Amino acid sequence: MQATQIPDFDASGPADLDGDAASGWRKPFSQVSLFWRTFFLLSILLIGSILAWLQTLRALEFEPRAVQTAQLLASQVNLSRAALVYADGIARISLIKTMKEEEGLRILPREPDDAFESQENDAFSRLVVQELGTRLGKSTLVASSLNGQPGLWVSFVIDGDDYWLQTDHAKFNPAGGTTWLIWLAVAAVLSLTGAALIAGLINRPLKDLSFAASRMREGNFSASQLDEHVNTSEIREVNIGFNRMAQKLAKVEQDRALMLAGISHDLRTPLARLRLETEMSVNSEEARAHMAADISQLDAIIDKFLDYARPDRTALTPVVLGDVVDSCIYSMRKLPDVNIKVDMEEDLMVHADEVELGRVITNLLENARRYGKSVHSGIAEITITAIARDKWVLMKVRDRGLGVAPSQLYQLTQPFFRGEAARTAANGAGLGLAIVEKTMQRMGGTFQLANSTSGGLSANLRLQRATRF
Numbered sequence: 001m002q003a004t005q006i007p008d009f010d011a012s013g014p015a016d017l018d019g020d021a022a023s024g025w026r027k028p029f030s031q032v033s034l035f036w037r038t039f040f041l042l043s044i045l046l047i048g049s050i051l052a053w054l055q056t057l058r059a060l061e062f063e064p065r066a067v068q069t070a071q072l073l074a075s076q077v078n079l080s081r082a083a084l085v086y087a088d089g090i091a092r093i094s095l096i097k098t099m100k101e102e103e104g105l106r107i108l109p110r111e112p113d114d115a116f117e118s119q120e121n122d123a124f125s126r127l128v129v130q131e132l133g134t135r136l137g138k139s140t141l142v143a144s145s146l147n148g149q150p151g152l153w154v155s156f157v158i159d160g161d162d163y164w165l166q167t168d169h170a171k172f173n174p175a176g177g178t179t180w181l182i183w184l185a186v187a188a189v190l191s192l193t194g195a196a197l198i199a200g201l202i203n204r205p206l207k208d209l210s211f212a213a214s215r216m217r218e219g220n221f222s223a224s225q226l227d228e229h230v231n232t233s234e235i236r237e238v239n240i241g242f243n244r245m246a247q248k249l250a251k252v253e254q255d256r257a258l259m260l261a262g263i264s265h266d267l268r269t270p271l272a273r274l275r276l277e278t279e280m281s282v283n284s285e286e287a288r289a290h291m292a293a294d295i296s297q298l299d300a301i302i303d304k305f306l307d308y309a310r311p312d313r314t315a316l317t318p319v320v321l322g323d324v325v326d327s328c329i330y331s332m333r334k335l336p337d338v339n340i341k342v343d344m345e346e347d348l349m350v351h352a353d354e355v356e357l358g359r360v361i362t363n364l365l366e367n368a369r370r371y372g373k374s375v376h377s378g379i380a381e382i383t384i385t386a387i388a389r390d391k392w393v394l395m396k397v398r399d400r401g402l403g404v405a406p407s408q409l410y411q412l413t414q415p416f417f418r419g420e421a422a423r424t425a426a427n428g429a430g431l432g433l434a435i436v437e438k439t440m441q442r443m444g445g446t447f448q449l450a451n452s453t454s455g456g457l458s459a460n461l462r463l464q465r466a467t468r469f
Contacts, residue, residue, distance in 0.1 A: 035199050035200065035203045035207075036199075038198075038199040038202055038203060039195055039196055039199040042195035042198060042199060043191070043192055043195050046188075046191035046192070046194070046195055047188060047191065050184065050187045050188060050191060051184075054183075054184060062123075062124065062127075063127065065124075066124055066127040066128050066131065067127075067131055069128050069131075070127075070128045070130075070131030070132050070135065071131075071135070073128070073132055073142075073152075073154055073167070074131075074132060074135040074136055076105065076154075076165065076167055077136060077154055077156045077165055078136075080099065080105060080107060080156075080165055081156055081158055083095055083099075084096075084107070084158055085158055085159070104167065104168050105165060105166065105167055106151075106165070106166035107163055107164070107165055107166075108146075108163065108164045108166070109161065109162070109163055109164075110155055110162035110163055110164050114146060114147060114164075115146070115147055115148070116141070116143035116145060116146045116147070116153060117143055117144050117145045118141075118142070118143060118144070119142040119143055119144045119152065125142075128142070129142045132154065136154075136156060137157075139155075139157075140154065140155055140156070141153075141154070141155040142154055142155075143155075143164075146164060146166070149166075151166045151167070151168075152166065152167050152168070153165070153166050154167070205230070205232070205235045205238075205239075208226060208227075209226065209238070209239075209242065212224040212225070212226055212242065212246075213242075216246055216249065221246050221247075221249060221250040221253070224242075224243075224246040225243055225246070226238075226239035226242055226243055227239055228240050228243060271295055271298060274291075274295055275292060275295050278291045278292060278295070279292070315353060316351040316352055316353060316443060316444070316464070317351070317352075317353070317354070318349050318350075318351060318466035318467075319349065319350055319351075319352045319353075319354045319357060319466070320347065320348070320349055321344070321348040321349065321350050321357075321386060321393060321395070321463075322344065322346070322347070322348060324354060324357050324358050324361060325342060325344070325361060325384060325386075327358060328358055328361040328362050328365060329342070329365065329384075332365055332369065335369070337369070337373065337378065337379050337380060338369050338379065338380045338382065339379055339380070339381050339382065340365070340382045340383075340384065341381075341382070341383045341384070342383075342384045342385075343383070343384070343385045344384065344385060344386035344387070344395075345386065345387055345388060348386055348388055348393055348465075349465070349466040349467065350393050350463040350464060350465060350466055351443070351444070351463070351464040351465070351466045352443045352445075352463060352464075353442075353443060356439050356442070356443060357439075357443070357463075359435070359439065360435075360436050360439050360440065360461070361384075361397070363432045363433070363435060363436050364397040364436060364459045365382060365397065366432065367432055367433065367459075368380055368382045368397060368398075368399040368401075368457070368459075369382070371399075371401060371457075372399025372400065372401035372456060372457055373399075373401055374400050374401065375401075375402065380399055380400075380401070381399060381400040381456075382397065382398070382399050383396075383397075383398050383399075384396070384397050388465055390465075391464065391465050392462050392463065392464065392465055393462070393463045393464075393465045394460070394461070394462055395460075395461040395462075395463065396458055396459065396460055396461070397458075397459040397461070398452060398456055398457065398458040398459065399456045399457055400454075400455055400456040401455070401456050401457060402455070402456075403451040403452065403455060403456055403457050404449070404451060404457055406451065409449050409450070409451070412433050412449055413433045413434050413436070413437040413447070413449070414434060433449070436459075440461060440463075443463065443464070444464050445461060445462050445463045445464060446461070446462045447459070447460070447461055447462075448460045
């Protein structure tokens with residue numbers, strides 16, 4: 001065998017060597033699982049609710065807080081003014097000093113040339129200033145800085161003289177953006193955690209059902225049992241129905257095995273007697289040969305039925321692909337109407353059942369020999385190629401015949417279907433390619449048929465790659 005790199009193989013499946021792409025091999029993009037879909041929807045709902053609640057709270061809290069702030073400022077101004085009015089000159093100086101040291105309040109005379117910045121820089125401040133004007137008089141000024149000194153400055157009048165009262169600006173600020181962001185972050189984290197727990201709780205029964213269904217699809221009915229005592233009534237009914245279905249399928253599988261054993265015994269015994277009687281009773285050598293061929297054909301058809309009805313469980317082991325191919329083509333190389341070329345990498349190993357894989361390759365070679373002969377030479381030109389790509393081994397068996405009508409490609413793997421060329425020349429049961437497809441599925445691979453642009457039919461196989469230890 002030659003070890004050559006085949007650049008026309010696509011990573012997702014074998015492409016034709018003449019450049020035609022095997023588009024059917026491309027997998028669809030991964031879709032979001034039900035857990036994440038539920039989680040995202042719950043997250044959007046919860047975060048939207050939190051934002052709406054936050055906005056409503058701010059709207060309801062905005063005006064009362066502004067009024068309360070204005071009341072506190074007006075109270076400080078009125079108390080300071082009353083204390084200064086009823087204090088004499090010496091006590092007033094001591095009182096102003098005590099207010100500054102103990103309460104953080106500072107009183108300064110208001111000068112005509114004072115430079116100040118208005119506090120009305122947002123909606124909250126404008127509402128506070130409006131309320132202060134109502135309580136202290138329309139001439140009341142509120143500043144955020146005075147002569148370059150930051151703070152909350154409020155003007156007031158004592159006996160006709162103007163003064164400034166400086167108080168702590170931070171005491172009267174609304175809940176800042178940082179506070180709201182902290183609360184929003186905490187609420188969002190708690191909501192997302194709860195959404196994840198709820199989504200996991202909702203999707204756990206579906207995950208168990210999916211796992212059990214996958215095990216049953218592989219023929220492992222004993223691992224397909226679901227809990228029939230869950231608290232949720234709907235899920236309990238689904239689990240009970242699934243378990244009963246699995247039990248019935250297991251019984252069908254058991255009956256099928258018994259039926260196949262009976263077919264193998266009951267049909268092959270009379271066929272063996274017929275063959276013996278033909279050899280001993282028929283004098284004509286030509287008639288004897290035809291009858292023996294008919295009996296052999298019946299025997300082969302029985303084999304096809306048994307192969308197709310074989311149980312789905314298959315034990316996979318590392319197999320050298322080249323050795324299996326060599327054993328399959330050994331007897332066909334001597335046939336005058338077959339020319340086989342093999343081009344694959346050396347020491348390719350796959351996870352497969354060696355007997356099943358040999359049956360797959362033999363069926364494909366036999367199909368190509370029967371229906372893939374060249375119209376010019378009458379010889380079946382068969383090419384076998386294989387290459388390793390990531391976790392897969394991509395294999396192709398193609399002929400140089402007439403190919404198949406595109407409308408019939410998907411039907412060729414249907415049981416008992418024969419193409420136009422096969423209807424006049426076939427003497428089988430119409431199960432060869434159906435057996436190939438089913439066997440590939442049992443071994444965790446894929447199988448697809450495609451027409452080559454240069455003529456002929458191409459059988460594309462994808463097998464699980466194995467490594468040599």
